[in-house]
Amino acid sequence: MSSSVSLLGLGSMGSSLARALIAAGMRPTLWNRTPERGSPFASSANLAGSIVEAIQSSDLVVSCLINYAATWSSLDRPEVIEALKGKTLVQLATGLPADATELAAWAGRHGIRYLDGRICCFPATIGRPDAVIYYGGDAATFEEHVGTLVALAGKSIYAGENVTNPTMLDCAFLSYCFAAPMAMLHGAAICEAAGLDPELFFAALPSFSADVNRRSVSFREAIRARDFTNVQSALQTDLAGARMWLACSSELGVDPAFAKALLDVMRVPVDQGKGALDTAYLFEAFKGAKTA
Numbered sequence: 001m002s003s004s005v006s007l008l009g010l011g012s013m014g015s016s017l018a019r020a021l022i023a024a025g026m027r028p029t030l031w032n033r034t035p036e037r038g039s040p041f042a043s044s045a046n047l048a049g050s051i052v053e054a055i056q057s058s059d060l061v062v063s064c065l066i067n068y069a070a071t072w073s074s075l076d077r078p079e080v081i082e083a084l085k086g087k088t089l090v091q092l093a094t095g096l097p098a099d100a101t102e103l104a105a106w107a108g109r110h111g112i113r114y115l116d117g118r119i120c121c122f123p124a125t126i127g128r129p130d131a132v133i134y135y136g137g138d139a140a141t142f143e144e145h146v147g148t149l150v151a152l153a154g155k156s157i158y159a160g161e162n163v164t165n166p167t168m169l170d171c172a173f174l175s176y177c178f179a180a181p182m183a184m185l186h187g188a189a190i191c192e193a194a195g196l197d198p199e200l201f202f203a204a205l206p207s208f209s210a211d212v213n214r215r216s217v218s219f220r221e222a223i224r225a226r227d228f229t230n231v232q233s234a235l236q237t238d239l240a241g242a243r244m245w246l247a248c249s250s251e252l253g254v255d256p257a258f259a260k261a262l263l264d265v266m267r268v269p270v271d272q273g274k275g276a277l278d279t280a281y282l283f284e285a286f287k288g289a290k291t292a
């Protein structure tokens with residue numbers, strides 16, 4: 001039983017990764033702690049009877065277990081280490097930078113080539129051209145396997161030798177990934193509290209999203225140039241709008257926590273006399289934030 005790639009973990013994300021490999025014309029070897037999860041793939045993949053068998057089947061081993069603790073308990077065993085020697089391990093579970101550093105060092109000690117990756121999309125997006133996974137580690141190892149990895153995510157992005165880089169980029173992704181859907185749901189809640197059908201809001205959402213995306217162009221220019229004087233919308237103007245937004249939505253009984261948090265972020269640079277600058281200046285304000 002030999003295939004170009006073996007996959008460890010068939011949870012929600014792992015199953016999507018498996019489907020993407022199969023859709024790309026591969027016949028991967030699959031392993032999951034609970035074997036029943038392999039059943040849907042019985043005709044389109046090789047189902048390994050053990051983790052060692054899965055690893056022995058391919059030179060590229062992609063692991064997507066729930067976390068690093070599960071990855072450690074699955075991999076840090078003599079027979080598994082022996083099977084992994086000389087192969088490439090790609091670790092895709094979410095974790096802290098220190099987790100990536102520790103596992104990379106372990107792999108290095110055992111002669112296992114290692115890439116640490118972070119999946120920056122949901123399972124339904126896996127396999128699409130716009131799916132994003134960041135990878136860190138040895139550049140040559142990434143180059144060797146990127147032809148397979150693009151089957152998982154069209155945007156398989158090499159983020160440098162440092163294996164902690166994908167975690168940092170994952171955090172940047174999460175800023176957007178958490179805030180944007182919350183904003184959608186907050187907007188829908190305002191509609192309902194005002195007796196309006198949230199559909200009126202959702203119907204216009206593609207236009208709102210496009211407008212926000214266009215804003216990223218001027219944000220990128222301002223950040224590259226470190227010049228926030230090309231004003232599309234001044235911080236003080238946005239702050240006035242945010243005050244109206246908080247007052248109005250609070251009056252409707254919508255939880256004010258979300259609007260208050262954003263308003264507080266805007267208020268600090270305005271109080272510091274930066275209100276006439278473009279909203280892009282919040283980039284500097286965020287960097288200056290100190291934790292208590």
Ligand SMILES: NC(=O)c1ccc[n+]([C@@H]2O[C@H](COP(=O)([O-])OP(=O)(O)OC[C@H]3O[C@@H](n4cnc5c(N)ncnc54)[C@H](OP(=O)(O)O)[C@@H]3O)[C@@H](O)[C@H]2O)c1
Nearest residue numbers: 009010011012013014033034065066070093094119122123
């Ligand atoms: N789902 C998403 O939207 C998403 C997005 C980005 C990143 N991720 C990351 O992808 C990783 C997997 O997430 P998921 O959504 O696939 O989770 P999930 O559906 O809960 O699946 C968890 C997987 O981990 C395995 N597992 C758990 N504990 C284990 C252990 N002690 N030993 C061996 N295997 C163990 C499970 O095996 P059993 O079937 O035997 O329990 C299953 O294959 C996570 O790190 C997650 O943060 C997920």
